[in-house]
Each structure stands twice: as C-alpha cells, then as structure tokens.
Amino acid sequence: MDVKYHVISTLVENKPGVLQKVSGLFTRRDFNIDSITVGESEVDGLARMVITVKADDKILEQVTKQLNKLVDVIKIKDISKNAVKRELCLVKVNIPNEKARAEIMQYVNIFRAKIVDVTEETLIIEITGDMEKTNAFISLLKGYGIKKISRTGLTAMARGV
C-alpha cells in the first residue's frame, strides 16, 4: 500500500501526561511518528496536537482509531489534503567571508526569511513555511557550514470553514 505523509489534527485535554500517552501509543503500536507540535487551542482546557505520520491507509486507520480510544483525546481529523501547513525553523550559519554574507542575505530575501541574530562569524536566520520550503532553504545554506538547526515540526490548520 501507498505510504504517504499524513497530517493529523488532534484536540486533546490540556493535562499533564497527555503528550506522553499520545507519543507512547505511537511507540507501542510501532507507528512511525514524524513530528508532533502541541499548544493551547481556542477552547479553555483543551490543547491541539498536530501530528505528522508516515503511513499507508491501513496504518493510518489504526492510528486514528487507537488515538480515538484514549480517553483524553476529544477529536481527530486527517487534514493532509487541504490545509495550511507551517513550520518554524532557526538556522545558525557560518559566514566564511563578506561575499557569503551578501549571498546569504539574498537567499533570506528570496525565501522571505528573517535574520534574528548577527555576529562577525555567524547569523541566525528564522524561516517559516511548509517543510519543502524549509528543506530547500537549508540545502542552500549547507555550503557555508551550518552550525545548528532547530525546527519546531509542522503545525497545520484545515482551510475554509
């Protein structure tokens, strides 16, 4: 069966241990979790988790059903098909020379990224976008020497009403 990335938006009780329950379920059932982001939702006491998984249809069905069985999980939706997907990434990159600095600043402009910290030898760049955009940006910077990458993982929201 076709293995694809799926983005699952999950509304859960905002209580200690819930993240552990959800991530533990993935480990126990041998499901492949790619990223998970958590934050408060629009409802008091509830948090929204956005989980990306690599799975075929059968595994995706099991993931959804098993998550649904957790008492603390309120609602689950697969929003892979029509959603705004964003990830925030911080990259610390070396600046070997002035030419490199100029080139990097151009890439930053093209990708609508932001420079958030400057020293003589390094820059920290903040970029937001879907994973493809972030990956493309990172690969452009590789030649200059990346010192650190910190990615939040994908968060997402279904389009429309």
Add this chain to the structure above:
Amino acid sequence: MRGGEAIIESLKKMGVETIFGYPGGQTIPLYDMLYDADINHILVRHEQAAAHAADGFARASGKVGVCLATSGPGATNLVTGIATSFMDSSPIVAITGQVPTHLIGNDAFQEADIIGITMPIVKHSFQPKDPNLIPSVIKTSFDLATSGRPGPVLIDVPKEVQEGELTDFNENLIQTNGYNPTLKGNPRQIKKASELIKQAKRPLILVGAGVILANACDELSEFAHLINAPVMTSLLGKGAIDENDELALGMLGMHGRKVSNDSINECDLLIAIGIRFSDRTTGRLDSFVPDSKVIHIDIDPAEIGKNVEVDLPIVGDAKNILKSLNNLFKGYSVSGDVNSWTDKIKQRKIDLLPRVTYDDVPLKPQTVIKEISEVLTPDSILTTDVGQNQMWAAHFYNTQKPRKFISSGGLGTMGFGFPSAIGAKVACPDDPVVSINGDGGFLMVCQELATVYDYDIPVIAMVLENRTLGMVYQWQSLLYDGRHSQTEFKDSPDFVKLAESFGVNAVRVEKPGETKEALKSAIKDNEAILIDVIIDSEETLPMLPPGAGINEMIGEYKLEKDVI
C-alpha cells in the same frame, strides 16, 4: 472525612464488598482507616496475586474487582496483573499509594512513576492531588472500567491525599468528552448483515469474550439456532455458548479442536462477534477464511480491520446487535443448503471428538480433564494457568455457562490460575472453584496457599505435575530437535508437603479414577485443598507451528471413536 475514608466510602457506594491488597509505607494511612471499616480486605502474599484475584473476581462476577498496593515495588508488582486484565478486557480498579506530592520526582524512597509505567496497559489512570477529588475519581474509574470495552483503571493516591480532610463529598462523574463508546449498532448495517446471512450457504459464527462481557450469551444461542449456524469460540469465548450444544464446535486456534480448525476455511460467511482475531486464534492471516465474507461485530472500532479484512463491520454492544438480528430472523426458515452444511459439520463434530479415554499410568492429562468434567456442575468455575495445562483444559473441558472458564488469554500470564481462583471463589462462594495449574506456574504463586488458609477460601488447586515447562518443552520437542533447553526441572518440591506446611489439605493422585474421587471429596468437604496430579510429561497436543495456516496442524490428533 479524610481522603482514605473517602476511598473506602466511595468503594462501598460502588457496591464493593471485598478488596485484595498488601500494605506498605505509603498506604499506612489508608490501611489505618481500613482497620475499622465495614469492607473486607484480603491480605494476599504478593501484590501480583492481588491483581489476579481482582481480575478473577471481575471475570466470575461481571463486577469490578479492586486491588490495592503501596507505592514503588508494591505498585510495580501489580503491573503483570494489570497487563493481564488489559489484554483480556477485564474491569479492575487498581489503587496504589504514592509518595507525598512534595516528594514526587525526587526519587524518594519507594517512589515509582506507576502512572507512566502503566500507561500502555490501562484504559485510563488518575492521580488525585486533592482529597476532594477522590469520590469523583473513584466513580469515574468504575464507569470507565466497565463501560464500552472494559479494562483496568489505575488510581495513584499520594500519601498526604489519603490523610487530607475533604471539604465536600462530591461524586459527580469527571467529564470525559473524548470517551463515547458506541453501544447501539447501526440499523442499516444490521439489515445488510441479515441479507448476507440469508444469502450464505455455509455460515459460521466465531465468538470471543466480547459476547460474555456484553452478557449476550442467551442472545447468541438464540441467534445461532435461528440461522442454524455452527459456533466456534476463541479461548476466552469459552462459555459464550454451552459447549454441549450440538451447534457448538469448541475452541478454534493454535491448539483448537480439530473440527473447528478443519471447518473454518470451508465457510462462505464468517460472523465474528466480540473477538479480536488474535494470532493464536487465526493462524496465518492470508490463509484464514480465504473464500468467505466476514461480518465483524465489536464494541471497539479499532478491532475492525486490525487483523482480518472485514466486508461488513458493525460497531456496538453485542447484546443490542444480536437482539436486533434475532428480531429480523424471528420465524425465519433456514435454507436447505444451510441445513445440509450444518448437518455435515455436526456429524464431523461427532466423528472428530478428541480422545479422552485412557487407562495409562502415569496419567494422561486427557484423563484428568475428563474426570474433572464428570464431577463439576455447569455452575462450577474452572480457572487455568498458562501453558499445556491451559490448553488441555480449554480443549477437553466442555464449558456450559459464561464466566465459568477463566484464563489468561492475551498476555498468557503464568501464575494467573491460582490467585484468579481466589478472586472467583470470593465472587461466587456457593459454586465449586477449581484451578488447573502446571507445576511451573503454580510455583510462581504458591505463597497464596497462606491466603486461602488464612481466610478459609475453599479453592481446589490442582497441580498437573509433569516436572517440565510443558508448552515450551513441547515446542522444543516438535520444532527444535528435542533440545530441551531449561525446561526440565531437575527436582520438584513435594507439593503435598508444601500445601500441608501452609495448613492446607493435600492429596496426590496417580491413577485413573483417583482425580474424580479426590475432587468429589474436596467439593463435599468445602475446604481449600491441593490435588497433586502426576501426569505423563511426554503427552502433547497437536498444534499449529508458527506461521502455519489454521488447518495445518501437526502432531497426531487422537480420536475418541478409535478407542477400542
């Protein structure tokens, strides 16, 4: 009222009369309050036995079983029992003490993160940090344990919460918005199922413990007879239908009845009810019911399509769904095709009855189970341990009523048989309770002889002694060139003397007829007793080798009709 008193009061309000437990440092306050409380406490000799006894109580009674342990090692000793009840969907509530809240996370003495440790093996857990929460937590735990697909719930109570004063006894259910089990089957799916059943020429019904948990056994029997379809069960489905019923074929699976294993792949419609299609039940999946449509009725949507591809799922409570189906089939006249198929299978059942008549010494296990069957009434409860003793009991003993065959199916927990019998006997004091054990599993929990003696719990513990770890020994014989690695006991204790040292009566049985006599007098005496049965260590049950299809058993299947 203090937290511990609120625990006791709430348990009483939930109808609990007996709890199984073992005290320790972090439950001293609660135990102090139990001292004057109007609730029975049975002091087991190892926490694992408390969990198994609570489980046995739950399976025998259909009510929640309660066990109690202290923090740290007390709590971790419950883990095997909690996992056992989780795998078999048995409703227990496990209460553990915890170090005081201000010490949690400091690696305090006897601190263990039991909430974290048990997360994958509980239906839900609570750690009330305020005594005012206790009544709600207990009520919600009982609700969660018993509703939908039942399962264990853990309540971890820090020491100072047991001692803290309540300002208010509020027992409102805690809101669980994410928990809405589907109980009523979709009427359109039920209608479609009835059409598939009417079209079928060779229908078969396969039932698991879900039918027993839903108290749907009368409805099942009515359904089977209305559509005249043979019925097979999983190990834990034993008792869902009277196994003496001519439509009941017996257990399917790795050590299943030949009639079941041989017939299942001939059906053109499999109606599976309250069963999760465990690998031990189905054998290799791609050769399981290849030519059949499958209707799967289960309360847990996650079980639908997990192992076996399903043509028609119905999610809901088996009792509701079977009632609706029975209404649709009132006065139904079964087709000639179905009648001749079912007649053929009924005849096959008679032809393939397994051999139980032997006069060998050392005793054949078949003889032992046969003699047990001859003595026990339909209301008697049989609990088993895990391994060959379990499979002999499951294979050769005809269970006639639900909740009368109790066994660790999913987790396969050695040491379950004897303590679960203690719980079953507490639940059903008027019915004989017999536990069938191997000498391996019994030694894991033999300290509970002290419990049955102390509380005068007249459990009949049978030890089928073959001085091997029989199931693994059998696999080694059949699949590993007879290299019996670590499965032969060099020496065994004298089980009769062992029991007697605890003050428990005991008798040794070595010849045909003696099991029957020993059991009869044990039931008449109504006292705890150990019956040490010396059996043939080389006797094996035919089995499916791993990876084999359900009808590819190896080993000779001896038939009763061949007895001269």
